[in-house]
Amino acid sequence: MPEAAISTTGLRKTYRDGQVVAVDGLDLEVRTGEIFGLLGPNGAGKTTTIGMLTTSVVPTGGSARIGGVDVIGEPAVAKQLIGVVPQFNTLDRALDVGENLYFHGRYFGMSRAEARTARDEALQRFNLADRATMPVMALSGGMAQRLMVARATLHRPAVLFLDEPTSGLDPQSRLALWDVVRGLQADGQTVLLTTHYMEEADQLCDRVAIMDNGRIVALDTPAGLKRSVADGTVVRVHVADDGLGGTTDERLARAGAALHQRLPDAGTPSVIDNAVQLTMNGEGILPRVMGAAEDAGLTVTDLSAAEPTLETVFIALTGRRLREGPPQGPPPGMGKPR
Ligand SMILES: Nc1ncnc2c1ncn2[C@@H]1O[C@H](COP(=O)(O)OP(=O)(O)OP(=O)(O)O)[C@@H](O)[C@H]1O
Ligand SMILES: [Mg+2]
Numbered sequence: 165m166p167e168a169a170i171s172t173t174g175l176r177k178t179y180r181d182g183q184v185v186a187v188d189g190l191d192l193e194v195r196t197g198e199i200f201g202l203l204g205p206n207g208a209g210k211t212t213t214i215g216m217l218t219t220s221v222v223p224t225g226g227s228a229r230i231g232g233v234d235v236i237g238e239p240a241v242a243k244q245l246i247g248v249v250p251q252f253n254t255l256d257r258a259l260d261v262g263e264n265l266y267f268h269g270r271y272f273g274m275s276r277a278e279a280r281t282a283r284d285e286a287l288q289r290f291n292l293a294d295r296a297t298m299p300v301m302a303l304s305g306g307m308a309q310r311l312m313v314a315r316a317t318l319h320r321p322a323v324l325f326l327d328e329p330t331s332g333l334d335p336q337s338r339l340a341l342w343d344v345v346r347g348l349q350a351d352g353q354t355v356l357l358t359t360h361y362m363e364e365a366d367q368l369c370d371r372v373a374i375m376d377n378g379r380i381v382a383l384d385t386p387a388g389l390k391r392s393v394a395d396g397t398v399v400r401v402h403v404a405d406d407g408l409g410g411t412t413d414e415r416l417a418r419a420g421a422a423l424h425q426r427l428p429d430a431g432t433p434s435v436i437d438n439a440v441q442l443t444m445n446g447e448g449i450l451p452r453v454m455g456a457a458e459d460a461g462l463t464v465t466d467l468s469a470a471e472p473t474l475e476t477v478f479i480a481l482t483g484r485r486l487r488e489g490p491p492q493g494p495p496p497g498m499g500k501p502r
Contacts, residue, residue, distance in 0.1 A: 306337030
């Protein structure tokens with residue numbers, strides 16, 4: 165088996181004398197050639213993890229290796245092995261598009277001729293050749309992001325780090341950037357990216373680690389993660405107050421038990437995010453649930469059935485949504501998979 169592209173043991177970062185735990189003992193192995201995703205909500209510790217792996221944040225504890233090189237012990241060597249696209253635009257506004265690439269090459273020890281060649285190849289490859297002499301301020305968000313990726317890969321790093329590569333991009337630019345990343349992988353590039361878009365993790369990544377509060381709460385292929393929470397269709401049932409008292413969760417647990425009694429082939433119900441959630445298989449799922457609810461004397465106020473998503477996985481593991489939803493009540497459009 166080839167050496168892991170990234171491996172960490174107990175990697176940890178705290179701030180304010182340990183009061184803020186940003187990353188809490190991360191054990192991670194990223195394989196050579198894979199696109200690996202860190203998926204998590206704001207504040208999960210994604211950027212801090214990338215910071216530690218790319219030598220810009222000094223860990224409080226643990227160890228990290230990139231291609232076998234100790235990131236903490238040999239930061240200068242590790243730096244040659246990594247390319248980074250940070251969460252925010254860090255292009256040099258005093259330089260034009262081509263110069264941003266050229267000087268990056270020079271900074272990484274290329275001769276003038278090598279840097280010129282690498283610049284021209286990157287301009288071609290990332291479809292920026294006709295913008296070479298433009299100021300970077302004149303680029304669209306999607307083009308600026310492409311230039312950041314072009315710059316980060318110019319020195320042929322072993323691992324490319326992308327921190328929220330498509331946040332703020334329009335859908336079309338997002339898809340275009342996914343294609344760029346897939347193209348890099350096809351040429352053997354190992355990629356670690358962070359995202360809070362479940363679709364991005366699902367469609368782009370070979371494996372995904374779901375992060376919350378500085379910890380990995382689940383790690384698998386997107387399909388494996390989804391299978392782990394629900395082997396079938398996820399049905400969510402919102403019901404009106406039955407007038408029997410108790411907390412909302414108790415009321416929903418009662419409703420779940422009543423439904424399950426009448427739907428014996430459904431999975432064990434759970435109460436998640438103010439709704440009863442059941443996993444079901446087969447035909448006519450919604451009519452079957454409506455029939456069972458009617459039989460149990462429950463008033464259904466909203467009902468949805470969807471294939472599990474990474475959002476379902478996150479909710480099942482944490483009881484919360486990836487992105488904060490409305491504070492109370494069933495969010496509108498509950499029926500649509502998000
Ligand atoms: N320099 C710092 N000083 C104090 N706390 C920090 C610092 N940097 C990060 N944190 C805290 O560490 C936690 C993790 O932050 P981090 O930026 O890694 O999260 P993230 O997953 O990248 O979030 P986002 O999706 O918002 O980018 C947060 O609680 C954050 O407030
Ligand atoms: Mg971040």
